[in-house]
Amino acid sequence: MKKGDIFVIAAVCILAAALAGVFFALKKDGKTVLVKVDNEVVCEYPLDTDREIVLEHNTAVIRNGEAYMREADCKNQICVKSGKISKRGECIVCLPNRVILEIK
Numbered sequence: 001m002k003k004g005d006i007f008v009i010a011a012v013c014i015l016a017a018a019l020a021g022v023f024f025a026l027k028k029d030g031k032t033v034l035v036k037v038d039n040e041v042v043c044e045y046p047l048d049t050d051r052e053i054v055l056e057h058n059t060a061v062i063r064n065g066e067a068y069m070r071e072a073d074c075k076n077q078i079c080v081k082s083g084k085i086s087k088r089g090e091c092i093v094c095l096p097n098r099v100i101l102e103i104k
């Protein structure tokens with residue numbers, strides 16, 4: 001076996017592992033909700049436990065495996081109108097308060 005062959009085999013293995021990872025990521029429903037303020041994660045909660053998350057300017061709720069923004073003091077209320085999220089990668093953004101809810 002040549003050195004080049006080993007490199008190709010290693011590359012194929014890495015690619016296969018990466019593809020498997022992407023497949024799993026796409027298939028799974030979200031498990032947790034990340035709360036970010038100013039682009040930093042301030043807390044993380046499981047989606048399967050009902051909870052109220054009270055922040056300085058926003059109140060988020062986790063209920064029945066879904067997360068949504070119940071109240072916010074921002075003017076546009078876009079985050080409140082965003083509705084419920086439950087799938088991995090979905091998020092609710094409150095731009096004026098720089099709050100993000102993200103499903104992971």
Ligand SMILES: [Zn+2]
Pocket residue numbers: 072073074076077078079080093094095096097
């Ligand atoms: Zn808002």
